[in-house]
Amino acid sequence: MKFQGSQNYVATDDLMLAVNAASTLQKPLLLKGEPGTGKTMLAEEVAKSLGIPLLQWHIKSTTKAQQGLYEYDAVSRLRDSQLSGVEGNEKVKDINNYIVKGVLWQAFTADQPVALLIDEIDKADIEFPNDLLREIDRMEFYVYETRQLIKAKHRPLVFITSNNEKELPDAFLRRCFFHYIKFPDATTMQQIVDVHFPGLKKELLNAAMKTFYEVRNLPGLKKKPSTSELLDWLKLLVAEDISLDALQSKDDKVSIPPLVGALLKNEQDVTLFEKLVFMQSRNR
Numbered sequence: 001m002k003f004q005g006s007q008n009y010v011a012t013d014d015l016m017l018a019v020n021a022a023s024t025l026q027k028p029l030l031l032k033g034e035p036g037t038g039k040t041m042l043a044e045e046v047a048k049s050l051g052i053p054l055l056q057w058h059i060k061s062t063t064k065a066q067q068g069l070y071e072y073d074a075v076s077r078l079r080d081s082q083l084s085g086v087e088g089n090e091k092v093k094d095i096n097n098y099i100v101k102g103v104l105w106q107a108f109t110a111d112q113p114v115a116l117l118i119d120e121i122d123k124a125d126i127e128f129p130n131d132l133l134r135e136i137d138r139m140e141f142y143v144y145e146t147r148q149l150i151k152a153k154h155r156p157l158v159f160i161t162s163n164n165e166k167e168l169p170d171a172f173l174r175r176c177f178f179h180y181i182k183f184p185d186a187t188t189m190q191q192i193v194d195v196h197f198p199g200l201k202k203e204l205l206n207a208a209m210k211t212f213y214e215v216r217n218l219p220g221l222k223k224k225p226s227t228s229e230l231l232d233w234l235k236l237l238v239a240e241d242i243s244l245d246a247l248q249s250k251d252d253k254v255s256i257p258p259l260v261g262a263l264l265k266n267e268q269d270v271t272l273f274e275k276l277v278f279m280q281s282r283n284r
């Protein structure tokens, strides 16, 4: 396979190389990067461009590795056994009726090759990645309740994303091909914006990009705005029909951009920005 980017997704050369390397090595592609840099979307776009289904597993702080394999629903079985008459007993006797298949099971037993996304793995507790080592390595697991070995028919193409909230264990890292999605440079960002807003006026785009990078490069920001914030902001600028003048500051000073709430997401950052503008106006 060769991933070349897609109509909706701008992939840099090093990202395409990473996707293809992971697929050649048959290892999961571990994607790190700031939130909003297109990690989740990459998995969706690669699956789409290869024409294979994508199974998604979104990780939360309470997610356990076992849930990706299967869960035994003992409560339903007990309830059924209490409620059922003679005919219900058949169902209760067969434990298979109470095994709920997880995403990995579905991916392993699919009739055609699939892509599998384990999204935001750093949300889970520290044991989570370690608990999946064997399954990811050998592509198989054992169901104790039914004494079945579930083995992958086709090795799924695995994407794992992390926002870097927690370090991942070394043993886990060894089994992945790693790629860090750098924040897009101005040229790449232009291409990304083009994909989303093909008809945007050049002057407006240039002014908006200048403001965006000014805000982003402000030292001391708690949360830097990223690609998805820029896109949201542009959408608003277009929807609200904001004029070029409102974006362009006179005499090249920084001013508070309209609809700044799309870019800055906490009050400290907004205050920081206001201070900067205030100091500039005093230095005039």
Ligand SMILES: Nc1ncnc2c1ncn2[C@@H]1O[C@H](COP(=O)(O)OP(=O)(O)O)[C@@H](O)[C@H]1O
Pocket (backbone or CB within 6 Å): 008, 009, 010, 011, 033, 034, 035, 036, 037, 038, 039, 040, 041, 042, 161, 192, 195, 227, 228, 231
């Ligand atoms: N390279 C890209 N090409 C096109 N759109 C992008 C790209 N990177 C980010 N985006 C936009 O940013 C949004 C957020 O991306 P997402 O994949 O959810 O980020 P992450 O998973 O890294 O937090 C996407 O819905 C898409 O609109």
Ligand SMILES: [Mg+2]
Pocket (backbone or CB within 6 Å): 036, 039, 040, 041, 119, 161
């Ligand atoms: Mg994501």
